[in-house]
Amino acid sequence: MHLRALALTCFTALAACDNTPIEAESPEELGVSTAAETATRLYATVGDNELSFETLGTFEQRDGVRALVIRATANRYLADVLSFVPDDAFGDANVISERRFEIVLHEGHELNTVLSGLPLFVKVTTNTGTPRSYTARIVVAPRFFDFRGSSGIWIDEAVTPRYVVQGNDNLLYRGHASVSGYTDWLSVTAPDGIPSVYGRPNYKLDWTYTKLHQAIDPHTVPLAFSAGGDNGATMQKTARLVARVTEFALTDGDAYDVWPSAPCDPAVSACYHSQPAGTTDFSQCGTYRQVLRCTY
Structure with missing residues (x-):
């Protein structure tokens, strides 16, 4: 599916806006909004739809365990939401009012997986607006x-x-x-x-x-x-x-095409395989997931 025009609003440490689209080599447009410690909400638009995420996740008791709850607000009435990672539904996405929804990540495997650097996708379907369906990509990190x-x-x-x-x-x-x-x-x-x-x-x-x-x-x-x-x-x-939403992007294209899974980076691989025998700390080579992709 081809990506149509995408506009993002980027927040700086003072939550100031920069509406200039990031240039791409192809006709597709893509941007990422990043949250500094003072940003309380991130906004993005696609078509005439606007979506915003609260940056600060809060913990609640859900399904008998503690869970991180992340809330978002749309400018259109919501029909359905689904959270997923490549090839699998992940976490719980719940519509909680006409224009608001939440993402619930249960303590344990779900929370650890996302905090360790795996982006989370959220497919949003609305009753009105153009397009009627779009996908968000968020990154949640300890801050x-x-x-x-x-x-x-x-x-x-x-x-x-x-x-x-x-x-x-x-x-x-x-x-x-x-x-x-x-x-x-x-x-x-x-x-x-x-x-x-x-x-x-x-x-x-x-x-x-x-x-x-x-x-x-x-x-x-x-x-x-x-x-x-x-x-x-x-x-x-x-x-x-805290657990905070640090990156947020939207697309009305196919999420797997727009944000494909990253391969092993040659520089990370060279660093990992050049370490002396018995090395246990590979932090100098990259983040956890960057190194993990090069260990296979």
């Missing part, structure tokens, strides 16, 4: 925000899935933090979901999926960072770790 406290502790907004061999599970979620001035240590405390912290002065923050889920659910509970020396803590800061 820090709501930073409060000392500017001497810097916490990277991004937490990135990395390929690190550790028994039967090769997925770690890694963040970064650093401290200005001389300190001997950085520690992180929370009711649960505390990462492994190491690598002074440019600290790595590592979570397994289980720990990551504890850290982001509920999203209202911050992690507390302290840095200091023999005489105790000299700097303190808090930040919340």
Whole structure:
């Protein structure tokens, strides 16, 4: 199916708009909207349809387990919605009012799969408008925000899935933090979901999926960072770790043609296969899914 004209609204850190389409080599047009930490909603249009996603996912009890719920709003009455990944329905998509729907990702396999970097597709069918059917592609990722406290502790907004061999599970979620001035240590405390912290002065923050889920659910509970020396803590800061929609795009074409599954990147493959025997941490080669595609 050929892709027709597509327009996207891109949000910057101040949620300002840039309506200039991204040029493509073919007549097809395609763009991606990315969310900085201050963007609360992402918008995109295709034809005379507009769709928006709330960037911040929230956790609720669904079907007896905790689940991440992501909400969206359309400008046309909704007939049906379906969430899927290549070749398979994935998560639950529910129409909750005439123009609003939600995506539910249950804790465990569904949530871990999406947070580890697999894009989620959402097919939307409307009762009016042109076109009557279109597909959204969203990326959901762990992100820090709501930073409060000392500017001497810097916490990277991004937490990135990395390929690190550790028994039967090769997925770690890694963040970064650093401290200005001389300190001997950085520690992180929370009711649960505390990462492994190491690598002074440019600290790595590592979570397994289980720990990551504890850290982001509920999203209202911050992690507390302290840095200091023999005489105790000299700097303190808090930040919340949440699941956030970081990319959003729309098309009225065939989603598999517009967004085909990425192959193994030759540069990632060369990096992966050039590592010394016994290497367990392949984060220098790319993200978790970039490396995973080159391990087969």
